[in-house]
Amino acid sequence: MVNIAFTVVIFVSSYLVSIHGFRIAILGASGYTGAELMRLLLNHPETKIDVLSATDRNAGQEFKAIYPQFSYVKNLPKLTKWEESQKQIEECDVAFCCLPHGTTQEIISKLSKSPVKIVDLSADFRLKDVNVYEKWYGKAHAAVELQKQAVYGLTELNRENIRGCKLLANPGCYPTAAQLPLIPLLRSKLILPEDIIIDAKSGVTGAGRSPKESSLYCEVADGIHAYSVGNHRHAPEIEQGLSEAAQQEMIINFTPHLMPMSRGILESIYVKLSPGKTVEHLKERLIEQYQDESFVHILEGSVLPQTRHVRGSNHVFINVVKDRVPGRAIIISAIDNVVKGASGQAIQNMNVMLDLPETLGLLQAPMFP
Amino acid sequence: MVNIAFTVVIFVSSYLVSIHGFRIAILGASGYTGAELMRLLLNHPETKIDVLSATDRNAGQEFKAIYPQFSYVKNLPKLTKWEESQKQIEECDVAFCCLPHGTTQEIISKLSKSPVKIVDLSADFRLKDVNVYEKWYGKAHAAVELQKQAVYGLTELNRENIRGCKLLANPGCYPTAAQLPLIPLLRSKLILPEDIIIDAKSGVTGAGRSPKESSLYCEVADGIHAYSVGNHRHAPEIEQGLSEAAQQEMIINFTPHLMPMSRGILESIYVKLSPGKTVEHLKERLIEQYQDESFVHILEGSVLPQTRHVRGSNHVFINVVKDRVPGRAIIISAIDNVVKGASGQAIQNMNVMLDLPETLGLLQAPMFP
């Protein structure tokens, strides 16, 4: 235990008073983000899992029946249909929603009258403009009023709004890795808002646990391919954040690739420097922005981010590299898509919403190899 | 946080008195077991890393230069040659030795006069009979007297001897996965000591971080092969433990395979039942043996252990399965070779040696997917 000791000691004295911890519900617990919430919350000293809901197929089962890695954990609630547990969910302090797009709006609408705080891991409340939602998701937004209350949970850049919010829209994995480096640079006008190219590579957990041909081992192993080029639903989410930062409408190139790894996103982002600006300016700005953050790290020198170096952790590794093409720079960022790109950031946001230390339950070191 | 909360709360009150934590040295920190000790100790609330030694090539470097996943950790000591840090090591509470076979005996001999407790992750002190050592390692044992003091660290089955020991021989990865199920069954004479066949499959971390052709990505990916059949050095270690349990000299079949995964060992162990005994008798015996253990779990029903379900954790998953061949049974056990098979068990042993709660720093949940 090195530099994190102090933090631990600090909060320990306070959480001794909490006998049970905050009560947690996980809706849609049978997917990978549900399992990851479980993994992380088992190490969270201030929470207690009260409800685990799942689809019909899994309802009634033990959680360990679908995720045997938790065979050793005792006293977990059984999986239920969410309707059966609605009352219990409404009595929880926080409900994490890991439900499919669309379904989410409906269920959250029903829960919204109760005091339970909601951390939504779906895309349903990420887009502020409901018309953009309709355009990209092919149907009208079903909870327009709620959308206005939803707070976008890119923690490091929106912390003040997250504190005290009741409905949190947890960012997408790709948008997290893209916005963390790009927003401060656009705000500072160090890079141009034109011609931003995001070449992203993702692990397969991003496709979820539902059986589909394109996620089969043999279809993914030993190869790589681009997909959803020009029409991936994370593009408008990224553009929303960047446009706000640049104070102008932006269109970006976002090209996702699927590759044989379970976890991780690497984004190689190609940008144009504003006149007179250099790679050093960009790097200094990012260091300044994130130097007091626990999870966002600008790597020293020419060390390049690798997804495996953040695996299993809530960390973001970023570096800025000189391009041989004059006037350009390359930004590389790496996250674990299931942690900082989903369940980890969700817990980070929960911590902020509950006024707990932000790193609680999230200080596990990356696992490499 | 579910059933582990109670444990956490219990020890928290005691470790608040420890300001700095126990002082730790890691010798040979540049290998994978060194990196894994670091990963786990960063979550250990009672330790403080004082010395990191490495070979000449790496000495003088920052630890994060060779393991960039720790880029975010501040104030880690630099890598030094062990000789330069000998005095400092001798003032530590515990030294973990992750050194090559042979070298270990020499260095530990030099340290043995100081009060530092040693947890040795090499094979140098595992074999009680120095002649067996010489036969399998091709040279005379260089620390015969020390060998007599060394305690074999299969924690769950040798806990009383570990408490208070000064030189601990941490078990090999394959022997850990084999002995935990087999020793209780042999002691109880539920299985016959003849014809035990251990078909083992290991991840590639077991081969270490030294560059060699056989560990290259392209030589390991998308395939499997047996290696060291009939002459793997873990065979005598397994036989030593089993022979003692059976109270008779045993020769076993041990066939290791290398396969494309970074971490994990799965052992499919084929045994003969003692007359009149059934699979149920075996399973009951193992449940009885391990029901109060934090890390060894006999799976329910017909759930079969998977290496990925213990990945990154100190857990051992075991089950016993009926064989179609009358009079036989199949035992399957899974561990993470780098955790329970090396650095995790080393920390577990350190906890016992220092009279700390045995699970301290080791309660991270397995990481799947």
Place this chain on the structure above:
Amino acid sequence: MVNIAFTVVIFVSSYLVSIHGFRIAILGASGYTGAELMRLLLNHPETKIDVLSATDRNAGQEFKAIYPQFSYVKNLPKLTKWEESQKQIEECDVAFCCLPHGTTQEIISKLSKSPVKIVDLSADFRLKDVNVYEKWYGKAHAAVELQKQAVYGLTELNRENIRGCKLLANPGCYPTAAQLPLIPLLRSKLILPEDIIIDAKSGVTGAGRSPKESSLYCEVADGIHAYSVGNHRHAPEIEQGLSEAAQQEMIINFTPHLMPMSRGILESIYVKLSPGKTVEHLKERLIEQYQDESFVHILEGSVLPQTRHVRGSNHVFINVVKDRVPGRAIIISAIDNVVKGASGQAIQNMNVMLDLPETLGLLQAPMFP
């Protein structure tokens, strides 16, 4: 081109007379064995693909729409429903059936009145005893009369019966790798029929292309587990072949494992030597059996078979290794499950049935790395 030149030149003169080649139908072409038949037949100088049938979902599509690796191949027939093409299939010389169990019996019954020769890659006609079929497949055999005519296509050991047969039951992948070494040894009584343990490791193509959770990338990558222990349907197929060779009823241990590779089966087979017999006797016998074969190779010295060394080829690599346990031996065999374990052996059998050179279209070298 080295030692295979001679063969090539020999048959070339004869196949020049064939203008179109033998007419081929592939039923159930959308699965992995269908795609593999395509890959191999594209290099077969004596065949011409006339019909590609698929399930409803894929019928009507171009083959390259479901297998884009064939985008460059021109003039392939479209996928049709088999009923629509029945007449055309019946006019083919050979129909490969890659259909699900059960369905196969029904369709083959309908085709059996026409002259088309059938190579069936399903398990429907492998078990000679229809009662054993019913026991393991859970329903009565629907083509009892046809079963009597079916010839089991373990080419090297049943060649004479294959020549001229009309309905060929192509062996399962696991049984192929097990029987090729074991049958000659049992016939010669060099090993005992008791206590044979087959620890098998398979790639994921064996599970087919149908979407299911257990075949998803994230469920298979970076780990291994046993499955269907004691109840895998290949067990009776293996026992049928071995019992016949040993001239006594045999029960074997067969323990399959699923591991992260696309192709390949490795079997580590643990046997007991007959009194007075040694590993050398076993190896000599196998060399004698297979020395004139093109596809079965007993490796020299202590070289151990690796699945990646037969990848993409119809070869079988086998070696016999001394066990430290007296009186025992270890046999290791490796095949590509999609080639020698399915589509390659199917073509090999077709070649025999059509009186073509047995190696035609199958001389591609293994692909490593």
Place this chain on the structure above:
Amino acid sequence: MVNIAFTVVIFVSSYLVSIHGFRIAILGASGYTGAELMRLLLNHPETKIDVLSATDRNAGQEFKAIYPQFSYVKNLPKLTKWEESQKQIEECDVAFCCLPHGTTQEIISKLSKSPVKIVDLSADFRLKDVNVYEKWYGKAHAAVELQKQAVYGLTELNRENIRGCKLLANPGCYPTAAQLPLIPLLRSKLILPEDIIIDAKSGVTGAGRSPKESSLYCEVADGIHAYSVGNHRHAPEIEQGLSEAAQQEMIINFTPHLMPMSRGILESIYVKLSPGKTVEHLKERLIEQYQDESFVHILEGSVLPQTRHVRGSNHVFINVVKDRVPGRAIIISAIDNVVKGASGQAIQNMNVMLDLPETLGLLQAPMFP
């Protein structure tokens, strides 16, 4: 066998006169490109391998001792030191040089007086300007005169110069995948020469078989990272080809990534359209360029190239995709780096140099899965 039958029949009659085939030497046969030449030449009906040279460490061994996948091949020459076989090499028709950079220039200089035609797979003769060579490789070019004779072997775009050449510089893997789509588009001025960004992802064979930490399984599996950003030696090779096509000095962005696959390169290339041009113009131009080629294929519609769909084959799959950013396009190309990116293209070039059918020995279908 479908559309390739005709080709086969055509050349068969001619190669019957060749009794032994052209005599081939492979220098540096112990690396992956050497093994791949062997794999492909074993299927080449017009060649005969006479010499296999290797470094000191491997000289004297059987080829199958270092590549056991060839255990079944008889009569291969033993590995020798190249000096011992110099005379024999000089009597060969073609020598493939798979030697390290630098060494190559020296050895080829010595061979250059003999009539043996040389296909050099190193980078030593790819850069026409010896000053650029010196700048990027850190030492003066040692064979300046030979450099002038060397012909760059991007077969489809330089076929006429290759025919009859004596020293062929086989292109690098990354440059092959980049130049095939970009050169025709630059020549036709359909895209602008500014701001071309090549985001490339490579399999690990590209790093060779020499043991190094960065190529170890555990360092590569389950992750991705960029490397050599801004200073990869393939950048000047790409720029040389593109500059010539654009008839102006070009600087490009080339960002290679290493990822967990054995074979394959995928390049996502971001370009700016010339004023008034569209994605359709680009695609039409590429179709026109390559419609009669056997190995370069522009995919239909929106099918995106995948590395696994060209695995093991000499094919190149390319498509052009609309970018959401106005005025831009995305070109994606996939090759097998060991085949079209090295040994396959080397054989294709040899075929041209020897006036053989260009596809000879190269018609194996891609292997997927």
